[in-house]
Amino acid sequence: MSVNIAIDGPAGAGKSTIAKMVAKKLGYVYVDTGAMYRAMAYYFLTNQIDSTDREAIEKAVETVDVTIQYENGQQVVLLNGENVNDKIRNEEVGNMASATSVYPNVRKKLVALQQKLAQSTDVIMDGRDIGSVVLPNADVKFYLTASSSVRAQRRFAELQEKGVACDLDQIEKDIIDRDERDMNREVSPLTICEDAVLVDSSYMTIDEVVAELIRIVEEKTNGN
Known part of the structure; x- marks a missing residue:
């Protein structure tokens, strides 16, 4: 049975950085949802x-398959079976992802x-609607935040x-x-999901946040 962890929170809270580090330490797959929209x-x-x-x-969405694998410790984004890692990080793709992610069918397909992916693999995902929409039955949900002034200072x-x-x-x-x-x-x-653990990282180091999240995950999943 796979274990699913959801991390939601506002922009600049450090979700991706924290999620990647927690995934690495726990041996989970970090699902870069943003990369999937880019693909x-x-x-x-x-x-x-x-x-x-x-x-x-909406017609094209039906023919697209996007998934994420790890090869030699590196995340590989597959678009219809093709590794597109080196093709999705430019400005043009980013702008297209921003423009097309507003369509309900695009979001619906990628959520599915x-x-x-989460059904067969131990995963950790971060975003805005992971605990509420993508993984509503996640084993552990976090809402990671920080004050707007702290997030601004970090940026x-x-x-x-x-x-x-x-x-x-x-x-x-x-x-x-x-x-x-x-x-x-x-x-x-x-x-903020009712069953999410609220973590305010305003006055915590990255390592302190990672340690706290791992402690909670292990406590809630009995270390499994």
Whole structure:
């Protein structure tokens, strides 16, 4: 019987970083749901389907299979059996993924594929609607958050390290605006599940958060 872990939370809370580290330590598969949306977007691009052509997109969705495997410790995203790791990380694919993820049929298809993956494998997934929609019966659910000011400071530091000019106040404003959109969107809004464990990482190091999540997972699954 596979074990499923769901991590939800707002933008900038460190979900992906934490999920990857927890997965590695527990030997679970980290399901990069964002990469799955990108693989779908790459399919639309290579088949010259316009992001505004809803009918063509909904028809194409039926022929797409996206899954994630691990080979030699590396995540491999497979689109209809083909490794597309080196083809889905550019700006064009990212923009297409953002434009097409709003279609209910795209989300419905990928949720079904994510659920299929979770049935046969010990997985950890992060996102906005994992515990509420994708894995409602997850063995352990977390809601990982941090104050908007802390999330803004983390993002500011990241951008400065990359040499990108940025304004801390504007970053925090953008984070607050995004929280508002995520929580009030029509399809699968960001929500705190009643059975989720709330973890506020505002004053915790990454290692402390990882250790806390692993402790809770082992406690709830009896170490299995």
